[in-house]
Amino acid sequence: MDNSFKALIDSSLEVLILLTQKPNLDKVAAGLSLYLSLLSSGKNVTISCSTPMTTEFSRLIGVDKVTSNLGDKNLTIKFINYNAVDVDKVSYDIENGQFKLTVSPKAGFKSPNQDQIEVSYAGGGSDFIILIGGTDESDFPVLKYPDFVGSKIIHLGTKLLEIENKDLQVLSFAKAASSTSEIVAGLIKEGGFIIDPDIATNLLAGIESESKNFQSTDVSVNTFETFTELLKLGGLRMTKVQPNSFPQGAIPNKPFNQVQILSTLKPQLKQSENVSSMTPEEAEEEIQQDIPPSWSEPKIYTGTSVS
Structure with a gap:
């Protein structure tokens, strides 16, 4: 075989x-x-x-x-919201070449109405x-x-x-x-x-x-x-998501605030590096050069006359 x-x-x-x-x-x-x-x-x-x-x-x-x-393969008939114990017997017959299914309820009970019949295929x-x-x-x-x-x-x-x-x-x-x-x-x-x-x-x-x-x-x-x-044979690979398929600005193209932070810190870092490489004497001289001349002039204070 x-x-x-x-x-x-x-x-x-x-x-x-x-x-x-x-x-x-x-x-x-x-x-x-x-x-x-x-x-x-x-x-x-x-x-x-x-x-x-x-x-x-x-x-x-x-x-x-x-x-x-x-x-x-199989035709399934289901009765929705109908108590199955109310059914007395189910029989079938063939009349003029047509199949006929009969559901007989017990004495004193009603047959299922058309709204309760559900037909489907399964099996x-x-x-x-x-x-x-x-x-x-x-x-x-x-x-x-x-x-x-x-x-x-x-x-x-x-x-x-x-x-x-x-x-x-x-x-x-x-x-x-x-x-x-x-x-x-x-x-x-x-x-x-x-x-x-x-x-x-x-x-x-x-x-x-x-x-x-x-x-x-x-x-x-x-x-x-x-x-x-x-x-x-003509098969296509699934397209991968590209950044340009998103709205502009949805995906940052650089780390958040990186440029702004670096531009702010660079002068400070440079100044810090210069100060750290100075001797104490050079540092004191640098400080003296940065002090405005008016700071070293004598100050004259005048009172306010009150009449």
């Missing part, structure tokens, strides 16, 4: 990409890139996360496609699940649902995923790398899937963020080669 990434994708009908709880930018970028690539390849794919997306990820392309739902109908990031199954709370038993599950990340639930069979594609985005970029390339400029841009952002601008010890030659290829 071929367990390559491409073979698993090709044999799947519906793909669910699950992001770890509270993912960082790298994990979201990797998941979105894979989602966009498989979508462009004609796959029925959903990307989901149990925690909401924050403004940190707003610069990633396609982030609005991340949902908290696990799919729309994982995916036969192939891709886990992005994480270190153990607690990072993916939805794995406890019975819907996933029997589904093919793979894991992508830089660390192995520990699974205690023996009913879940997880094939790991985890390996050492600068980021999960680097791993996803390699798998998309090996599988011959699409990498357009939007996908490349997301992957660049993930690699650069997780590698701390290539300062991480996990950065390798493959990291730089992957980054270069993504740039050639």
Whole structure:
């Protein structure tokens, strides 16, 4: 049996990409890139996360496609503000090829009114699940649902995923790398899937963020080669904030009052240096020269006549 990434994708009908709880930018970028690539390849794919997306990820392309739902296979009907114990039985029938659902209340109780009926779609109908990031199954709370038993599950990340639930069979594609985005970029390339400029841009952002601008010890030659290829494919690096993007005066271009302070102190410092280098005799002579001549003249005081 071929367990390559491409073979698993090709044999799947519906793909669910699950992001770890509270993912960082790298994990979201990797998941979105894979989602966009498989979508462009004609796959029925959903990307989901149990925690909401924050403004940190707003610069990633396609982030609005991340949902908290696990799919729309099952139609769910819910009665809002209606006591469930008032229901006697639920039955269905098919009339003229149309499905009919009947909810019968107990004697003496009313049926739910139309305003109390809420219709939604839920439930994982995916036969192939891709886990992005994480270190153990607690990072993916939805794995406890019975819907996933029997589904093919793979894991992508830089660390192995520990699974205690023996009913879940997880094939790991985890390996050492600068980021999960680097791993996803390699798998998309090996599988011959699409990498357009939007996908490349997301992957660049993930690699650069997780590698701390290539300062991480996990950065390798493959990291730089992957980054270069993504740039050639039309990927754009996230623009860094420049000082000229702020209003004039918002960012000081020199230390506060430095020029004013130095210009005030320089004459005093110079005078202090000169005085400290003088002998006592020279200092006394300097003081005598600075005294105005009128100070040494005799003073004549005259009284004020009072008539």
